[in-house]
Amino acid sequence: MDFDFSPDQQQLKDQARRYLDDHCSSTAVRAVLDGPQSHDAALYAGLGQQGFLGAAIPEAYGGSGAGYGELCVIAEELGRAVAPVPFSSSIGLCAELLLRAGTEAQKQRWLPGLADGSVIGCLALAEQPGRVTPASLSSTGSHGRITGTKRPVTDGDIAHIAVVATKDAGGGVSLHIVDLQAAGVQRQVLTSIDPTRSQAQISFTGAEAEPLGAAGAGWALLNAVIDRAAVLMAFEQVGGADKALQTACAYAQERFAFGRPIASLQAIKHMLADMYVSATLARSNAYYGAWALQADAPELAEAAATARVSASQAYQHCARNNIQVHGGMGFTWAYDCHLHYRRANLLALQLGSLSEWEDRLVGHLVAKRHAA
Amino acid sequence: MNFDDTPQEAAFRAEARAWIDANAPKHLHDQLASAGYGQSPLASGDAIAESKAWQKKKQEAGWACLHWPKEYGGRGASPIERVIWQQEEGVYGKLAGMFIIGQGMIAPTLMGFTSEEHKRRYLTPLASGEEVWCQLFSEPVAGSDLAGLRTKAEKDGDHWIINGSKIWTSGAHYSDHGMILTRTDPSVAKHDGLTMFFFDMKSPGVEVRPIKQVNGQSGFNEVFFTDLRIPDHQRLGAVGNGWKVSLTTLMNERMSIGAGMPTGFPELLDFCCEFDTGSGKAVDDPAVRSRLAQFAVRTSGLKFTAYRSISALSRGQIPGPENSIGKLVAGTTLQEIAAFAMDLQGPSGVLSEGDQATARARFQAMLLRSPATRIEGGTDEILRNIIAERVLGLPADMRADRGMPFNQIPTRTR
Numbered sequence: 001m002d003f004d005f006s007p008d009q010q011q012l013k014d015q016a017r018r019y020l021d022d023h024c025s026s027t028a029v030r031a032v033l034d035g036p037q038s039h040d041a042a043l044y045a046g047l048g049q050q051g052f053l054g055a056a057i058p059e060a061y062g063g064s065g066a067g068y069g070e071l072c073v074i075a076e077e078l079g080r081a082v083a084p085v086p087f088s089s090s091i092g093l094c095a096e097l098l099l100r101a102g103t104e105a106q107k108q109r110w111l112p113g114l115a116d117g118s119v120i121g122c123l124a125l126a127e128q129p130g131r132v133t134p135a136s137l138s139s140t141g142s143h144g145r146i147t148g149t150k151r152p153v154t155d156g157d158i159a160h161i162a163v164v165a166t167k168d169a170g171g172g173v174s175l176h177i178v179d180l181q182a183a184g185v186q187r188q189v190l191t192s193i194d195p196t197r198s199q200a201q202i203s204f205t206g207a208e209a210e211p212l213g214a215a216g217a218g219w220a221l222l223n224a225v226i227d228r229a230a231v232l233m234a235f236e237q238v239g240g241a242d243k244a245l246q247t248a249c250a251y252a253q254e255r256f257a258f259g260r261p262i263a264s265l266q267a268i269k270h271m272l273a274d275m276y277v278s279a280t281l282a283r284s285n286a287y288y289g290a291w292a293l294q295a296d297a298p299e300l301a302e303a304a305a306t307a308r309v310s311a312s313q314a315y316q317h318c319a320r321n322n323i324q325v326h327g328g329m330g331f332t333w334a335y336d337c338h339l340h341y342r343r344a345n346l347l348a349l350q351l352g353s354l355s356e357w358e359d360r361l362v363g364h365l366v367a368k369r370h371a372a
Numbered sequence: 373m374n375f376d377d378t379p380q381e382a383a384f385r386a387e388a389r390a391w392i393d394a395n396a397p398k399h400l401h402d403q404l405a406s407a408g409y410g411q412s413p414l415a416s417g418d419a420i421a422e423s424k425a426w427q428k429k430k431q432e433a434g435w436a437c438l439h440w441p442k443e444y445g446g447r448g449a450s451p452i453e454r455v456i457w458q459q460e461e462g463v464y465g466k467l468a469g470m471f472i473i474g475q476g477m478i479a480p481t482l483m484g485f486t487s488e489e490h491k492r493r494y495l496t497p498l499a500s501g502e503e504v505w506c507q508l509f510s511e512p513v514a515g516s517d518l519a520g521l522r523t524k525a526e527k528d529g530d531h532w533i534i535n536g537s538k539i540w541t542s543g544a545h546y547s548d549h550g551m552i553l554t555r556t557d558p559s560v561a562k563h564d565g566l567t568m569f570f571f572d573m574k575s576p577g578v579e580v581r582p583i584k585q586v587n588g589q590s591g592f593n594e595v596f597f598t599d600l601r602i603p604d605h606q607r608l609g610a611v612g613n614g615w616k617v618s619l620t621t622l623m624n625e626r627m628s629i630g631a632g633m634p635t636g637f638p639e640l641l642d643f644c645c646e647f648d649t650g651s652g653k654a655v656d657d658p659a660v661r662s663r664l665a666q667f668a669v670r671t672s673g674l675k676f677t678a679y680r681s682i683s684a685l686s687r688g689q690i691p692g693p694e695n696s697i698g699k700l701v702a703g704t705t706l707q708e709i710a711a712f713a714m715d716l717q718g719p720s721g722v723l724s725e726g727d728q729a730t731a732r733a734r735f736q737a738m739l740l741r742s743p744a745t746r747i748e749g750g751t752d753e754i755l756r757n758i759i760a761e762r763v764l765g766l767p768a769d770m771r772a773d774r775g776m777p778f779n780q781i782p783t784r785t786r
Contacts, residue, residue, distance in 0.1 A: 269760035281673025310669040358665030
């Protein structure tokens, strides 16, 4: 057993951290938070040039083909830096959907751009509040045209292409690739709790669409890819949780009250110890997900749900208590605490909410028990 | 990143499995498998005799205390081999409960702080279970503040005379030897005046009184000392160095307690899959599923944290205080799982006798034992201090008695 990342993967992680330290300081994140743009385009292009985005995309399609373990450590560093980039939409979802269901021509056409960051992809799935199920969709597609309104679409306003889910007459789900510059596509930017990641509404009115995968096979494909994306997102969350914990520890040591650093008060120490416990459990569960993703193991769905439930909670826990440790200063726009608080709560709702992942996890555990 | 055995590990696993298959006390298998947390490993029969018999058989064949050197009764095995053995031993490992303190905590202290002659005399019988050891640290007035202990040791020629009392001594009633932390100098700061010894529990001047616990069992004891004489050669470490010696024991205690800590989750999942609440199986209720998922991720988080530690160990890194999370998470989870399972049982959840209660009363036994889990071997609060100070590097607590001679520290009566 060797339940850790390899020395090469650790080295890549260090490299990604150094790159992000230089190119994604909190000043850079704040430029997106406070400015008109909804992502850091220069940073995203740089991540592409460094080969970070294409780590798990085969060389034949413009990636480095290094692997999913590599992509996990990169995701962790992006999460730590609260990077304002469409990594999870473009790489975690769009590229994965193409890799698993795209035709050779589709892969050749889109993957090299996704890998070098010149093309941004997104997944247009949700349409209305509540859990996304096939029944919750009303968008339709036929004869290469789709119609319907998707909301919210993460990174929908900056994406070049979208994978769009529509409902078939028989109730099944089909996926399509849509060039978002095409006629019949209307986009509107939406305001969200985390302005460092964009949200949009996209309306399709007979927009030209290419089928992705077999008609009616979309739901199973989505679930398989969402499991994979969930592992990567768990690493983003683990990175963010770790950073929020470190920030809180540093502040508690420099802030004095009652003649002593507040870090020497048990009420604060124990809060920080509990954050460490959540972050550690989440990291260990995320490693399980990374193993399953790298090995393409039969346990992937269970591992992804485990990683996801654990990481959503840990990041939310660490982000909210980071504010608490900072006291009033933590509630100011000037301190960075809210960057994590926003991102933690945004990520907890991406790819399905916590209660949805809890339900999925128990489903997998019960199925495993019956099989045993 | 992989869970695969190397060819050598696979060979070791096959050898262990074959030996267990040929030698394990299979007639006890079902009883052991159904024993829950807080329940005796054997519902009927002599658990001590069966435990000792299995331990001796293992030791004679080289399957006890695998990571110890061979000359002291172990196997000289690698950390990974030890884990493989535990996986293969499965439910029979429950028979080792009474040896954990001696083998897991006292033995490392003996190895580090006693003479070669003593190591050769005591370690092999400890490994084989023929001699059982207990650890005498806590006192009625010294729990979390262990260094505030008062049991006195006074030099008398080449002996020490011990007077005082200890409490929460697991297994003192069946132990052959004890390791005791005493105060040899009350005029210096509390951590500086302590000295560690070991002694024969059958010596004159030792009286053991079982403590009746919340759950009705008596695993813990009070032990009283009246002029107990211990020869100086049974001192562990230098005079006044007992605190440092005790840290070796305590860190090993937290590791051996934390490494394989159950949380009760597999039992809860089984229960929820089988139990009908009146409106269907419990596991189909969304509220139940949410709680189950929470318990599941804590349980798997502990398991994979342990796997990360094992991987670090096999790369030659020394496990540190980060292992404190095992017991911290497991203790609370056991308590919450017990209460949750009983909640699902409704009014019948109060019944606690095996054949009348639901699920063989395993959750009631867990409920009544779990408060101790959160206290023994370092309370939840002490573990949080350890994580905060030794993992996160936060400043130590400010202490009112810092540097003060022990005999001047304020107490309720002073």
